Amino acid sequence: MDVRLTREQKALRDSASAVVEALAPRTVADLQDAERAAKLDAAVAATGWRELRSADDDDQPLASGVEAAIVAEELGRGVADVSFIGPLLAEDLRRRAGAPSSSSGAETVALTPTLDTVADAAEPSATAIDAAQATAALLARTRGDDIDLVSAPLPGTQTRNDLTRPVARPDLGAVTAVSDAGPLSADDFTAWSALAVTLTCADLVGVMRGAVTLATEYAKVREQYGHQIGSYQAVQHLLADAHVAIEGSASVMLHAAWAVDALPAEEALASARLAKAYCSRAARMACETVIQVHGGIGNTWEAMPHVFLRRALHSTDLFGGTGASLEAVLAHRIGDGHGLR
Amino acid sequence: MDFGDSPEEAAFRQRLRDWLRDNNPKLPSSSTSDEYWDGQAAWHHALYDAGFFALSWPVEVGGHALPPVYDVILDEELADAGAPPRPSVGYLVHGIHYVGNKDIHERFIPGIISGRERWCQGFSEPNAGSDLAALRTRAVRDGDEYIIDGHKIWTSYSDQADWCLLLARTDPDAPKHKGISAFVVDMHQPGVTQRPLKMINGITREFGEVTFEGVRVKATDMVGNPGDGWKLAMTVVSHEREPGELGYAARYRKAVNEIVRIVRDDPERFSPDQLRDVAWAIVESQMLSHHVSRRLSARLDGITHGPDGSVDKLLMTATEQAVGHAALAVTTVDPDHEEDTWMKMYLYSRAQSVMGGTAQIQRNLVATRILGLPTA
DSSP, X not given: OBXXXXXXXXXXXXXXXXXXXXXXXXXXXXXXXXXXXXXHHHHHHHHTGGGTTSBOTTSSBSSOHHHHHHHHHHHHHTTOOSOOHHHHHHHHHHHHHTOOOOSSSOEEEEEOTTSSXXXXXXXXXXXXXXXXXXXXXXXXXXXXXXXXEEEEEOOOEEOOSOSSSOEEOOOGGGOEXXXXXXXXXXXXXXXXXXXXXXXXXXXXXXXXXXXXXXXHHHHHHOEETTEEGGGSHHHHHHHHHHHHHHHHHHHHHHHHHHHHHHSOHHHHHHHHHHHHHHHHHHHHHHHHHHHHHHGGGGGSTTSTHHHHHHHHHHHHHTTOOHHHHHHHHHHHHTOTTOOOO | OBOSOOHHHXXXXXXXXXXXXXXXXXXOOTTTOTTHHHHHHHHHHHHHHTTOXXXXXXXXXXXXXXXXXXXXXXXXXXXXXXXXXXXXXXXHHHHHHHHSOHHHHHHHHHHHHHTSSOEEEEXXXXXXXXXXXXXXXXXXXXXXXXXXXEEEEEEETTTTOSEEEEEEESOTTSOTTXXXXXXXXXXXXXXXXXXXXXXXXXXXXXXXXXXXXXXXXXXXXEESSTTOHHHHHHHHHHHHTOHHHHTHHHHHHHHHHHHHHHHHHOXXXXXXXXXXXXXXXXXXXXXXXXXXXXXXXXXXXXXXXXXXXXXXXXXXXXXXXXXXXXXXXXXXXXTTOTTOHHHHHHHXXXXXXTTTSOHHHHHXXXXXXXXXXXXX
């Protein structure tokens, strides 16, 4: 056991961090800057991060869940308005189905309307996530015990709660088969879900880090009663709790990221669900704290804290939030059917 | 980045698992039963003699010089076998090792590690709790000796102890952090009076207070130089905050395993709120295990302790108190449990945010030492 990042993993983190520092939005106004967003998208495309889970020559992923999580965390830290998790998950599905990589590179995945799992083409509607620049989304079509991978076109994106990652409504009337894709088993989807849930955790850890750093810096400069507000214990303890929540979240998330490729699918998903319960509770607390520390300004549209909170809430919803994850933890240890409701 | 066992680690785990099958004393927990102490010394000796204790300590002091992550394996296997956790002595060893000279190391550390000599820690006083540097116990030089007078409190395991690692003021004129020195004091001598304190859960052998009246200690039993007491105290308390040092992850994992067994027997007895408390206990204790793996791995870089210990302490506190709430959930469905173990476990958990530095002190340290926030 040695859960330190390797030298290569640290280098990957540093490159992702450098892209974020250079091109991620620093102000709410930056979110309207299409030129900057296009540069960010081009920078991410150039790195090949969205293809980390594409197949190598032996049909294994090019990189492990840990590398994918490292990038997701850094993009979350910078509330980067660029697609990553969606396209990477689409590539992971293609690899599992034995299909070639997406030729357009503009593909994401579609989830059920509640965003808890992959969409089924037989259902009346679906929501494509992380849909910036995407023209199509992968989803499932059940056929007996097998699940086929199919693709639906995306007519256009819409911004909902998360201002950094738009969603889209796939045209389920125009679903087509994915060329050369074989059927997927339930086990494939379990393993894929473990990766998906883990990446939402990594995004949450990053969002928390970015948000708490913002509030900490603010508390060092904002003065009231003649002193920096960060010198008051009432404010210090709020931020300390948020920092502690980040460290606990990072520990569960790293285990889940390792488990994606190292443990059997059921165990990997159990680790991911446990991490999601912890990270999503922590992220809401931390992001709400960040608004509180910013005071009045934190409640205005022009200040960044709500951008972090909104992104955290969206990542929480993706593939199951606190309650659903906690139920999964209980089901794993106690058995099914003992709901928390 | 690898949470899995290397071949050597897997072999160690198997050897430990085989040994535990025949050597688990199945003692009750020290936090819920005074009977634990009747078997604790034998448990420490057994672990030590079988080569499963002080895994990461140097061979010269009785350790095995293994990477620190072996303690994670030890904790996991002890918990899953339902065995008692490893005795927590690492923080004493760290403090003495860091500040003491070779003579002190050789005379005292092997006895702590082997468990042949029992120790307590005389730091807190009635008027020096969070403000430890306000301590008033005096040590006055008299020839080759010092004479000690004072009152120590919240002294864990004082009724078991052969030796006390004691902080006393040797220079009343120096600034309060600078006039403190550390001593190794023989507990079996005239002038030392030990009295147990009964905790809110009724146990009496965890916690004590000790008075020192005209107690003599040789000047050569000072740890470090005059005035080094604060340095030693900060080393000890920073390790005392670390669950990796204390082995408490095993305590929580064992409790959660037991609670899960009870719930699984008949889940219908539990309300959704109670099940939620159980689920959070599962989540928190697993978090702490992974966190300890992370922190002990960081030691491979040579980092032994620092302000991150306060983060660990707060995470450990959250875990213990979440497990406490799960224990409370079990109490209500199992009110006739003969030993009242679950209620005792819950009540004991409240102390975790006080002992070893309160949660508020830890938050101060996180805010100022890690986040870099200004002091008022």
